[in-house]
Amino acid sequence: MSPLVKIRSERDQMSAVERRIADFLLDNAQLLRDYSSQQLANALGISQSSVVKFSQKLGFKGYPDLKFSIGEAVARADNGDDAQLAAHGTQHASDALADQLWRRKSEAEQATRLLNPADTVAGVANAIRAASHGKVFLIGFGEDDIHARGFAMKLALLGIPTVHNFDAARMAANVATVARDDVLMVFSEHGRHPALCKIGRWFREQHGRLVSITRHTPNPLRALADITLVVSAHDEAAELEPLLYQSALQHLLDGVYLLLCEDPERRDCLHANLERIQTMLEP
Amino acid sequence: MSPLVKIRSERDQMSAVERRIADFLLDNAQLLRDYSSQQLANALGISQSSVVKFSQKLGFKGYPDLKFSIGEAVARADNGDDAQLAAHGTQHASDALADQLWRRKSEAEQATRLLNPADTVAGVANAIRAASHGKVFLIGFGEDDIHARGFAMKLALLGIPTVHNFDAARMAANVATVARDDVLMVFSEHGRHPALCKIGRWFREQHGRLVSITRHTPNPLRALADITLVVSAHDEAAELEPLLYQSALQHLLDGVYLLLCEDPERRDCLHANLERIQTMLEP
DNA sequence: TACGGAGTCAATAATTTATGCTCTTTACTT
DNA sequence: AAGTAAAGAGCATAAATTATTGACTCCGTA
Numbered sequence: 109m110s111p112l113v114k115i116r117s118e119r120d121q122m123s124a125v126e127r128r129i130a131d132f133l134l135d136n137a138q139l140l141r142d143y144s145s146q147q148l149a150n151a152l153g154i155s156q157s158s159v160v161k162f163s164q165k166l167g168f169k170g171y172p173d174l175k176f177s178i179g180e181a182v183a184r185a186d187n188g189d190d191a192q193l194a195a196h197g198t199q200h201a202s203d204a205l206a207d208q209l210w211r212r213k214s215e216a217e218q219a220t221r222l223l224n225p226a227d228t229v230a231g232v233a234n235a236i237r238a239a240s241h242g243k244v245f246l247i248g249f250g251e252d253d254i255h256a257r258g259f260a261m262k263l264a265l266l267g268i269p270t271v272h273n274f275d276a277a278r279m280a281a282n283v284a285t286v287a288r289d290d291v292l293m294v295f296s297e298h299g300r301h302p303a304l305c306k307i308g309r310w311f312r313e314q315h316g317r318l319v320s321i322t323r324h325t326p327n328p329l330r331a332l333a334d335i336t337l338v339v340s341a342h343d344e345a346a347e348l349e350p351l352l353y354q355s356a357l358q359h360l361l362d363g364v365y366l367l368l369c370e371d372p373e374r375r376d377c378l379h380a381n382l383e384r385i386q387t388m389l390e391p
Numbered sequence: 392m393s394p395l396v397k398i399r400s401e402r403d404q405m406s407a408v409e410r411r412i413a414d415f416l417l418d419n420a421q422l423l424r425d426y427s428s429q430q431l432a433n434a435l436g437i438s439q440s441s442v443v444k445f446s447q448k449l450g451f452k453g454y455p456d457l458k459f460s461i462g463e464a465v466a467r468a469d470n471g472d473d474a475q476l477a478a479h480g481t482q483h484a485s486d487a488l489a490d491q492l493w494r495r496k497s498e499a500e501q502a503t504r505l506l507n508p509a510d511t512v513a514g515v516a517n518a519i520r521a522a523s524h525g526k527v528f529l530i531g532f533g534e535d536d537i538h539a540r541g542f543a544m545k546l547a548l549l550g551i552p553t554v555h556n557f558d559a560a561r562m563a564a565n566v567a568t569v570a571r572d573d574v575l576m577v578f579s580e581h582g583r584h585p586a587l588c589k590i591g592r593w594f595r596e597q598h599g600r601l602v603s604i605t606r607h608t609p610n611p612l613r614a615l616a617d618i619t620l621v622v623s624a625h626d627e628a629a630e631l632e633p634l635l636y637q638s639a640l641q642h643l644l645d646g647v648y649l650l651l652c653e654d655p656e657r658r659d660c661l662h663a664n665l666e667r668i669q670t671m672l673e674p
Numbered sequence: 675t676a677c678g679g680a681g682t683c684a685a686t687a688a689t690t691t692a693t694g695c696t697c698t699t700t701a702c703t704t
Numbered sequence: 705a706a707g708t709a710a711a712g713a714g715c716a717t718a719a720a721t722t723a724t725t726g727a728c729t730c731c732g733t734a
Contacts, residue, residue: 123712141459144690155714160692171691172455172721176424179459180466203509206646210500213642217493226486250668254541258637261534346662347652351645354541358641359496362634363489369630379629385533406681427721438683443723454722455690 110184110218111177112137114166117219117340120325128152129162137182145171212343213355219340220356223324229360231335233367235317236268239291245282245311247273247304248295248321251350255321256295259361266368267377276303283307286314293319297353299327308332321357393467394460395420397449411435412445420465428454492634495626499639502623506607507643514618516650518600519551522574528565528594530556530587531578531604534633538604539578542644549651550660559586566590569597576602580622580636582610591615604640 112134119130132152133140140148145163149156163174236244244263248256253274260272273279286292292311296304299322308318308329320333324340337360341352369375395417402413415435416423423431428446432439446457519527527546531539536557543555556562569575575594579587582605591601591612603616606624613619620643624635652658 125713141456145692146690156690157692157715158713161713164692173424176459176462179462183463183466184469203504205649206504206512206642209645209649210497210642214493214497221486221489229489251541251544254537254544257540258534258537261537346665347649347658351648355638355641358638359489359493362492365634366488366492366630375630382629408682428723429721439721440684440723440725441682444681447723 110181111166111168111174112181112185113215113218114222116215116342117222117324118166119342120323120340125152125154125158126162126165128154129159133178137178140175140178140182143175209348209351212348212352216339216341216352216356217359219342220324220338220360223338223340224360228335228337229363230367232319232337232364235291235319235335236263236364236368237371238289239268239317242287242290243269243271245271245273245279245286245290245292245316246295247276247279247292247307249274249276249301249304251354252295252297252321255354255357255361256293258358259293259365262361262365263368265378265381266365266374267381268368268374276307279307280310283310283314286311286316288315290314290316291319292316293321294329294333295321296327296329297323298325299323299329301329305329305332321360323353393464394449394451394457395464401449408435408437408441409445409448411437412442416461420461423458423461423465426458492631495631495635496638499622499624499635500642503607503621503639503643506621506623511618511620512643512646513650515602515620515647518574518602518618519546519647519651520654521572522551522600525570525573526552526554528554528556528562528569528573528575528599529578530559530562530575530590532557532559532584532587534637535578535580535604538637538640538644539576541641542576542648545644545648546651548661548664549648549657550664551651551657559590562590563593566593566597569594569599571598573597573599574602575599576604577612577616578604579610579612580606581608582606582612584612588612588615604643606636 115130115133119127119134122130129148129152132148143151145159146156149159160171163169163171166174168174168177244260246256246260248254256274257272260270263270271282273282292308294304294308299305299320305328308320309332312318312332312334317335318333319335319337320330321337322330322339324338330336330338339353339357339360341349341356343349343352369378398413398416402410402417405413412431412435415431426434428442429439432442443454446454449457451457451460527543529539529543531537540555540557543553546553554565556565575591577587577591582588582603588611591603592615595601595615595617600618601616602618602620603613604620605613605622607621613621622636622640622643624632624639626632626635652661
């Protein structure tokens with residue numbers, strides 16, 4: 109996997125110094141050839157050891173290994189860009205916006221996939237399976253509610269009983285009914301909403317399983333959860349970032365959904381439901 | 392010039408030791424990553440200084456520079472394809488699932504883009520701009536409601552007054568308040584819902600602008616609309632198709648959204664709103 | 675045979691990278 | 705609110721890698 113994608117994906121979780129290194133690398137990947145770890149440190153006004161530790165933390169053997177990998181990535185990217193530019197030639201100008209956006213979505217998706225091991229995604233699916241004798245609770249505010257709502261609808265189609273809340277007070281009331289192995293999925297981009305944290309804490313006290321869905325930044329909600337799904341989506345443009353977040357998160361959820369669909373029984377249920385919906389529109 | 396080509400071209404004029412280095416590099420370029428100059432020397436039974444001198448003689452700053460260049464060359468030669476295949480090998484099954492799904496989404500997006508000329512997308516954005524003295528109405532049922540809701544929220548962030556309905560009766564009541572140039576966006580995957588068609592018809596009678604968002608199939612709703620956005624998303628698997636539909640549609644809407652964002656005034660409004668939301672969570 | 679040039683290597687100098695340790699900050703607990 | 709654990713950053717230094725030097729050898733030639 110491209111080291112640059114990896115750096116970007118972890119950027120949100122980094123300390124200040126690390127983030128400066130990351131930004132420098134992302135901006136100046138082509139120039140890295142002529143930088144020793146010491147020179148890079150000087151350029152950023154930090155210590156050489158920080159650079160080395162940064163490299164190791166990302167999983168490279170050391171600084172030269174990082175440098176080598178980025179060199180490869182840049183070389184590959186240069187090739188790719190040429191090909192992409194050729195394709196551009198045949199496009200209308202205003203399509204470029206959509207094209208660009210899709211590319212950024214793809215990057216966000218890749219970075220997000222890196223952050224969520226297959227085990228984790230499967231873990232969420234299993235938790236939901238285990239819960240299906242009980243219930244799956246979902247909650248989120250604002251844009252997060254959209255995801256909660258959409259996922260709740262999908263689960264319902266699979267015959268999994270869901271309780272979707274967009275209201276903290278109502279959810280608080282529901283907590284009383286929580287049984288062991290019930291699952292609560294909390295959607296909160298920044299994971300800082302006090303009400304959601306409180307609900308999460310109560311829920312865990314009832315021995316329910318808590319799944320958090322947040323940005324890949326350290327945050328209190330995430331710290332509480334049994335399983336955490338995290339999303340990487342970064343862009344300087346404030347109007348773009350939410351789109352990337354939404355897309356990457358959606359894809360993550362789609363992954364869980366497809367795992368659930370692998371169960372034949374649920375799939376039958378889905379087909380039956382779809383048919384029922386179909387006939388509801390016809391007559 | 393590629394360092395490997397250069398090495399090959401000069402090989403014939405080299406001394407015995409140099410030629411052994413050259414041959415090793417040409418044969419094992421991909422393995423070079425893990426060789427220091429000393430290890431390379433050991434592998435060939437020669438001295439480390441010979442390796443360094445070799446590098447310099449070829450015009451590189453030193454051994455690390457040679458190594459870096461060969462790394463680039465190999466990456467370029469692999470051209471991504473091999474790398475992707477290699478990466479596949481190490482993937483878990485569920486990663487492959489996610490990977491596959493993303494590829495299908497990309498296809499759906501492309502197909503959908505082809506169906507919606509840039510003019511059309513821009514037309515929707517303009518209609519919304521024109522409406523912003525009045526109102527933008529949005530409606531959709533079931534999964535379609537998710538999109539209506541999400542888009543309504545985005546418009547609201549841009550300071551565009553929206554009326555979101557998930558209830559045909561309430562929407563019917565609202566139709567009375569429609570003014571010329573108001574916009575109604577109807578989300579309906581199959582475009583067959585009688586209630587929605589009826590609402591669309593009433594709306595047009597009030598001289599509002601009707602935008603339909605449906606699948607790319609002939610359908611009554613689409614026939615009514617002033618502007619039609621259409622989505623292409625096909626898959627044999629019934630559990631996959633909705634995901635593709637959702638993704639392609641979302642991207643289409645994102646395109647409209649970004650066009651609206653280009654207006655500086657709206658963008659300021661968005662930034663102000665985002666900040667306001669941010670501070671609401673902090674204290 | 676003596677000389678010169680090219681090539682190699684061992685030794686070592688110079689540079690670069692990695693690590694241990696300490697100090698500071700942060701966040702969490704009681 | 706104070707204490708404490710954990711993490712991060714930098715300094716000093718150890719370890720490694722790389723570059724250079726100088727001596728030796730092997731040829732070909734005068």
